[in-house]
Amino acid sequence: MSSTVLPPRRRSGMRRRSARLGWAFASPALLVVAAVMIFPIVFSVIMSANHVQVSGNGFQLSGFTGSNYSILLHAPRFWHDLEFTVLYTVFTVAVEMVLGTLIALVLERLTTGRGWMMALLLMPWALITVVSAELWAYVYNGVYGVLDAFLGDFGVHDLNVLGTPMQASIAMAVADVWKTTPFVAIMVLAGLVMLPSEVVEAARVDGANGWTVFWRIRLPLLRPALAVAVLFRILQAFGLFDLPYVLTNGGPGTSTESLAVLGYKVLFNDLEFGPGAAIAATTALIVLVFCLLFLKVFRTQVGEQED
Amino acid sequence: MARRRTRKRNLGTNFAALCIAAFVALPLYWMVASSFKGQADITSAAAVPPHPTTANYGNAFSNYSFGQYLENSAIVAVATTAIVLSLGTFAGYALARLPMRGKTTIMTVLLMISLFPTIAVVAPLYLLLRDIGWLNSYQGLVLAYTALMLPFAIWILRNFFLTIPTAMEESARVDGAGPVRTVLQVILPQALPGVFTAGVFTFVAAWTEFIIALTLNNEDRYRTIAVGIALFGGQFTTPYGTIFAASAVAMLPIALLVLVFRRAVVSGLTAGAVKG
Numbered sequence: 001m002s003s004t005v006l007p008p009r010r011r012s013g014m015r016r017r018s019a020r021l022g023w024a025f026a027s028p029a030l031l032v033v034a035a036v037m038i039f040p041i042v043f044s045v046i047m048s049a050n051h052v053q054v055s056g057n058g059f060q061l062s063g064f065t066g067s068n069y070s071i072l073l074h075a076p077r078f079w080h081d082l083e084f085t086v087l088y089t090v091f092t093v094a095v096e097m098v099l100g101t102l103i104a105l106v107l108e109r110l111t112t113g114r115g116w117m118m119a120l121l122l123m124p125w126a127l128i129t130v131v132s133a134e135l136w137a138y139v140y141n142g143v144y145g146v147l148d149a150f151l152g153d154f155g156v157h158d159l160n161v162l163g164t165p166m167q168a169s170i171a172m173a174v175a176d177v178w179k180t181t182p183f184v185a186i187m188v189l190a191g192l193v194m195l196p197s198e199v200v201e202a203a204r205v206d207g208a209n210g211w212t213v214f215w216r217i218r219l220p221l222l223r224p225a226l227a228v229a230v231l232f233r234i235l236q237a238f239g240l241f242d243l244p245y246v247l248t249n250g251g252p253g254t255s256t257e258s259l260a261v262l263g264y265k266v267l268f269n270d271l272e273f274g275p276g277a278a279i280a281a282t283t284a285l286i287v288l289v290f291c292l293l294f295l296k297v298f299r300t301q302v303g304e305q306e307d
Numbered sequence: 308m309a310r311r312r313t314r315k316r317n318l319g320t321n322f323a324a325l326c327i328a329a330f331v332a333l334p335l336y337w338m339v340a341s342s343f344k345g346q347a348d349i350t351s352a353a354a355v356p357p358h359p360t361t362a363n364y365g366n367a368f369s370n371y372s373f374g375q376y377l378e379n380s381a382i383v384a385v386a387t388t389a390i391v392l393s394l395g396t397f398a399g400y401a402l403a404r405l406p407m408r409g410k411t412t413i414m415t416v417l418l419m420i421s422l423f424p425t426i427a428v429v430a431p432l433y434l435l436l437r438d439i440g441w442l443n444s445y446q447g448l449v450l451a452y453t454a455l456m457l458p459f460a461i462w463i464l465r466n467f468f469l470t471i472p473t474a475m476e477e478s479a480r481v482d483g484a485g486p487v488r489t490v491l492q493v494i495l496p497q498a499l500p501g502v503f504t505a506g507v508f509t510f511v512a513a514w515t516e517f518i519i520a521l522t523l524n525n526e527d528r529y530r531t532i533a534v535g536i537a538l539f540g541g542q543f544t545t546p547y548g549t550i551f552a553a554s555a556v557a558m559l560p561i562a563l564l565v566l567v568f569r570r571a572v573v574s575g576l577t578a579g580a581v582k583g
Contacts, residue, residue, distance in 0.1 A: 015406055018405050019398075019405060019406050019407050022404075022406065023407060024320070025398060025401035026397065026402060026413075028398070028402040029394040029397070029398035029461060032394065032454050033417070033457050034459060036450060036451060036453070037420050037423075037454045037455065038416075038420070040427075040428040040431035040435070041427050041431075043431040043435075044427055044428065044431055047430065047431065054434070056437065059434050060371065069540050089487055090538060103327050106327060107324070107327075109316070109320045110320055110321070110324050111317070117324060117327070117328065118569060120328055120523075122565045122572055124334075124335070126511050126515070126558075126561045126562070126565050126572075127335075127515070127558060128514070128515040128517075128533045128536070128558075128561075129533075130517055130533045130534075131338075131557065132334075133534075134536060134547070134550050134551075135337070135338045135538075135551070138546070138547045139444075142339070143350070144352075146337065149352035149399030150352070163515060167574055178330070178331075178334060182331060186573055190573065211403035221497075231422070235325055235422040238424060239424025239426060240520050241424075241426065241517070245517075247511075263426045264426060267429070267430050268433075268522065276430055277430055277431075279426075280427045283426060284424065290424065291419050294338070
């Protein structure tokens with residue numbers, strides 16, 4: 001590097017200049033993100049602690065209050081939706097991680113047509129969630145859905161999947177698993193491919209069988225890739241909106257209502273911006289705390305090469 | 308003996324792969340097949356449309372506004388991708404290469420924002436864009452999408468810039484090229500795969516996004532395809548034939564993009580996993 005021969009003062013001057021250049025390059029993007037993402041998040045929190053009046057031509061914050069949150073904390077519906085969102089997230093992500101890892105293991109051994117398989121796996125991921133929700137609503141339809149026709153062959157009739165709370169939750173989870181397991185599989189496969197093959201070979205030579213190699217060697221080495229996939233999926237699942245909004249609209253009753261759907265309904269159907277903002281802020285807070293804890297536990301290598 | 312074991316193993320793998328392919332492909336097939344079923348057959352469970360017809364397609368695009376919705380989605384997705392890439396390239400380069408204080412913090416915040424539930428920003432965005440009269444417009448949605456999708460694009464681009472050797476930049480600087488020219492003429496050509504990856508991700512995200520589009524652009528004229536499909540249908544019956552015809556067409560550009568840029572998409576999905 002040519003700069004090493006310069007006297008220290010010139011070097012630090014150059015450094016300052018390129019730091020200024022860095023900010024000049026980065027600030028347009030960072031300003032847009034700050035103004036249109038970070039500011040609204042902060043504003044949501046402010047709204048949630050105020051009386052908010054929305055009229056035809058504007059909105060007004062009129063005074064600090066804790067009532068939005070106290071409404072929330074005393075609403076059984078909020079607690080139900082929180083519980084549903086958490087359980088749904090845990091259940092679907094667990095299923096997706098197991099299935100995704102199994103699929104990745106199959107793909108890794110696949111010698112022919114792997115490229116086509118990858119392309120196929122990307123299709124559900126790239127599909128508009130609303131479209132997949134319509135598709136599954138059609139499959140689950142209680143009158144003419146193909147699922148009923150299929151189960152009818154086995155003597156199961158009139159299931160009305162979307163009409164009962166437990167079945168509707170499972171049906172929604174199946175639709176979710178179908179759409180997002182391929183995404184997990186691809187992430188895990190990338191991790192598998194990067195594993196050092198010598199370690200596995202050495203274990204094989206020492207007489208370890210396939211299971212032992214997988215459980216004792218590959219799975220522990222795979223942990224960073226799995227951790228990132230889990231983080232991505234948990235946060236996506238926690239913000240669940242498109243699928244229940246279209247597939248069940250939260251029903252029957254409010255049995256499949258996620259926090260995001262509740263927040264949307266309170267905001268834009270009931271036009272209750274205070275309590276709605278409180279729901280949004282609570283959801284964001286849970287995600288934030290979870291994110292920080294997760295990053296702390298797994299120390300997920302965020303920009304380790306700070307200079 | 309060993310040979311036979313390998314053959315058996317391959318057979319098992321291929322069978323498992325076939326099951327996976329069926330699991331992924333069958334619902335997609337069902338959607339496309341149903342889009343060719345007429346009104347009388349849409350409620351039948353026949354695997355192949357008994358009387359294949361393109362009536363649903365005609366219906367979706369001449370009797371209803373799905374053509375308009377697709378056009379809206381295309382305009383918003385293309386504009387968003389263009390803006391995100393131009394802002395994101397410079398930001399990604401700066402965060403990868405230039406000595407700025409607080410880079411780790413910035414990257415962590417960007418990662419968290421890109422994973423934040425969108426419901427957290429929807430209400431203030433709605434109120435603010437209403438104040439400046441940008442509800443039901445292209446520019447309002449493009450602005451929101453740009454901010455929503457920039458963080459992840461910056462991550463992908465920065466990770467890619469980190470893998471490019473610095474030698475060429477050094478020599479460009481010695482030759483007296485200015486910083487902007489260095490980025491555009493020296494770095495960008497080497498970073499094209501990373502730019503494609505970020506571009507495909509941004510486009511797919513903008514094409515499929517729902518909650519913000521639903522909130523900001525609810526007028527029929529400005530609905531995106533996702534919103535158009537979700538809000539289509541009567542009180543008591545859902546016209547699935549028309550919906551799937553529109554859905555199949557909406558899937559086409561994304562499917563092509565994914566097929567052409569398969570490698571780029573896979574490397575983008577694993578950008579988080581690979582780094583570190």
